[in-house]
Each structure stands twice: as C-alpha cells, then as structure tokens.
Amino acid sequence: MSKKNKPQLAYLAPLNYDRYFKKVFSDLKIAKRFLEDFLDIEIQAIETKPNERYLTDDAKYVALDFRCKIDNHYIIIEMQQWYKPDIIQRFYLYDALNTGLQLEGLPKKTIQLPNNKVKEIKDYRTLLPTITIIWLVSDNLNIKKDYISIVPTPEELLKFIRDVDLWKTSDLNQIQQEREQLLQLINNKTKEFDFLQKNKLIFAFQKNIVKNKRYKKYYAWFELAQKTLRKVSDKLEFSEYQKDDILSEVVRRLKKQLENPDEIKYIEERTEYIEKVQRYEDGLKHHAEIDAKIEAKIEAKIEAKIEADIIVEQGIKKAEQEVIKAEQEVIKEKNRRRKAEE
Numbered sequence: 229m230s231k232k233n234k235p236q237l238a239y240l241a242p243l244n245y246d247r248y249f250k251k252v253f254s255d256l257k258i259a260k261r262f263l264e265d266f267l268d269i270e271i272q273a274i275e276t277k278p279n280e281r282y283l284t285d286d287a288k289y290v291a292l293d294f295r296c297k298i299d300n301h302y303i304i305i306e307m308q309q310w311y312k313p314d315i316i317q318r319f320y321l322y323d324a325l326n327t328g329l330q331l332e333g334l335p336k337k338t339i340q341l342p343n344n345k346v347k348e349i350k351d352y353r354t355l356l357p358t359i360t361i362i363w364l365v366s367d368n369l370n371i372k373k374d375y376i377s378i379v380p381t382p383e384e385l386l387k388f389i390r391d392v393d394l395w396k397t398s399d400l401n402q403i404q405q406e407r408e409q410l411l412q413l414i415n416n417k418t419k420e421f422d423f424l425q426k427n428k429l430i431f432a433f434q435k436n437i438v439k440n441k442r443y444k445k446y447y448a449w450f451e452l453a454q455k456t457l458r459k460v461s462d463k464l465e466f467s468e469y470q471k472d473d474i475l476s477e478v479v480r481r482l483k484k485q486l487e488n489p490d491e492i493k494y495i496e497e498r499t500e501y502i503e504k505v506q507r508y509e510d511g512l513k514h515h516a517e518i519d520a521k522i523e524a525k526i527e528a529k530i531e532a533k534i535e536a537d538i539i540v541e542q543g544i545k546k547a548e549q550e551v552i553k554a555e556q557e558v559i560k561e562k563n564r565r566r567k568a569e570e
Contacts, residue, residue: 239460244309290325304359
C-alpha cells in the first residue's frame with residue numbers, strides 16, 4: 229500500500245473501548261473527577277473495589293468495567309459500546325449486584341436470646357446506597373435527554389402521574405391534596421425509609437450529550453470520547469483538554485496506548501468486530517421493521533375483509549328483510565282484494 233493511500237491513524241485510542249476505559253479509570257483521580265462532574269457532587273474519599281467477583285458456587289463470575297466506593301455510595305460504571313436488546317435487564321441485575329456485593333463486608337451485631345444465649349447476625353444498617361452509571365455510546369433508548377436517572381419510588385406516584393381523569397379536572401385543590409399526600413409518603417424517613425431513593429440507575433447517552441451541547445461539566449468527557457470514537461487524527465482537536473490537568477492526563481494515557489503496535493492491531497480488529505456486530509444488529513432491526521410492516525398490512529387486509537364481510541352480511545340481511553316486507557305487502561294486497569270481491 230502506498231503512503232498516499234495508507235489510512236491515517238487516530239491521534240488517541242478510543243476511550244469507549246472497554247480496554248482503554250478501564251486503563252484510564254484505573255487512575256482514581258480521573259475516576260473521582262468524572263464522578264464529580266457527572267453527578268455534580270464533591271467527593272471527599274474514593275477507593276477502588278474488585279470488579280471481578282464470583283457470586284455463588286454455581287454462577288459464573290461477573291466482570292464489571294469499574295467499581296468504587298465514594299463517601300456514602302458504592303458506584304459502578306459500565307461502558308456499552310453498541311446496541312443490545314437486553315441492556316435494561318442486564319444492567320438492572322448489575323445494579324442489584326452493586327448492592328449484593330456489600331454482603332461480605334457487613335459487620336455483625338449480637339442479639340440476646342433466652343437462656344443467656346446470643347446470636348450474631350449481619351447489621352444491614354451499614355449498607356450503603358448504590359449508583360450504577362451505564363455509559364451508552366450509540367444507543368439512547370429513544371430518549372432525547374442527556375441522561376435519565378431511575379430511582380425506587382412508591383407506586384402511588386406513578387398512578388398519580390398517569391391518572392388521566394385527575395389531570396383533566398379543573399379542581400386544582402384535588403390535585404394539590406393528592407400531591408401533599410405523596411410528598412408525605414416520599415419524604416418519610418421512618419427507619420431510613422428514604423434510603424431507597426438514594427439508590428440510582430443512571431443511563432447516560434453519549435450521542436445525545438454531544439448533540440445537545442448543554443456544556444455541563446460532564447460534556448467535555450463525552451465530547452472527548454466521541455472524538456476518539458471518530459478516530460480524529462488532528463491533535464489540535466484535543467488541545468483544549470490540555471488546559472485541564474485531569475483531562476490532559478486522560479489524553480496522555482490514550483495517546484500512550486498507540487505507541488504499542490499490538491494495541492493498534494487490537495483497535496483495528498476490535499473496530500472491525502464492532503462494525504460487523506452493528507451491521508448484524510442493523511440487519512435484524514431492518515428485517516424486524518419489514519416483518520412489522522408486512523404484519524401490519526396483513527392485519528389491515530384482514531380487518532378490511534372482515535369489515536367488507538360485515539357490510540355484505542348486513543346487505544344480505546337488509547335485502548332479506550326487504551323481501552320479507554315485500555312478501556308481506558303482497559299478502560296484504562291479496563287479502564284486501566279478496567275482501568273487496570266479497
């Protein structure tokens with residue numbers, strides 16, 4: 229291949245690839261800063277936690293992209309590169325694991341039993357709430373926002389929002405009363421009932437964030453990731469990040485990966501694999517859309533035939549009724565003539 233036709237290499241390794249995401253976020257200063265920017269909080273302390281664990285004797289171990297503990301939460305960050313149909317169920321499970329993995333570290337408390345016996349049980353009061361962040365690269369779950377945060381809430385709140393009749397009423401007092409009752413429910417802190425609402429499952433949509441350009445503190449992270457995904461080769465595109473100590477370190481780490489020929493080969497192979505998977509998924513979605521259109525046409529034809537049959541049947545019944553009516557008129561006319569002749 230001539231030098232002219234040889235493809236130009238990207239300036240940085242793609243942050244969206246799990247391999248490089250893990251290498252970048254292994255620096256807790258970087259992880260801390262990202263979490264502060266994305267969650268809009270200030271973290272006093274952060275420590276990394278094992279991201280590969282066996283759950284039971286029979287279960288295969290789960291490999292998480294990144295897991296850490298900050299001041300009052302356990303956090304998981306998962307990078308999702310391409311479209312998958314099971315991400316809701318899978319990451320709901322990961323979110324549950326984020327809580328379940330704390331079981332090993334829970335302290336024990338002593339309960340006094342009859343006959344001077346004691347029993348030790350785990351003290352669940354020390355359980356910390358969890359936040360699971362799903363960084364979606366290309367999928368957005370048909371949502372236009374930068375991200376969506378899911379928290380456990382009382383079912384009554386959903387019913388309140390979905391009550392069509394309630395929101396059609398002109399009685400604002402009724403709506404206000406319903407709201408006040410719900411506020412009392414969700415603000416209830418009896419036995420730390422509000423602990424549930426401190427747990428979050430957050431879906432962050434990279435393509436939305438880059439498109440929306442809201443320029444929040446987290447914007448630069450996703451913009452940088454998008455540039456590496458597009459294989460931008462012009463280093464000037466990344467000069468703005470050099471003004472920031474943490475982001476410049478991210479750039480340095482991603483650039484360093486390309487000094488290794490094996491990493492370049494990995495990126496090429498990984499990119500080809502992702503493109504094949506994407507084409508396969510696009511093909512499945514395309515055929516699903518075609519099948520849906522065919523089924524819709526078939527259903528429309530069936531409904532049209534049913535309607536036509538009903539119309540025909542109604543026409544036949546109407547014709548039969550008219551025949552009967554005509555016959556009755558003939559009989560009445562015959563009877564009238566007979567009486568007239570008599």
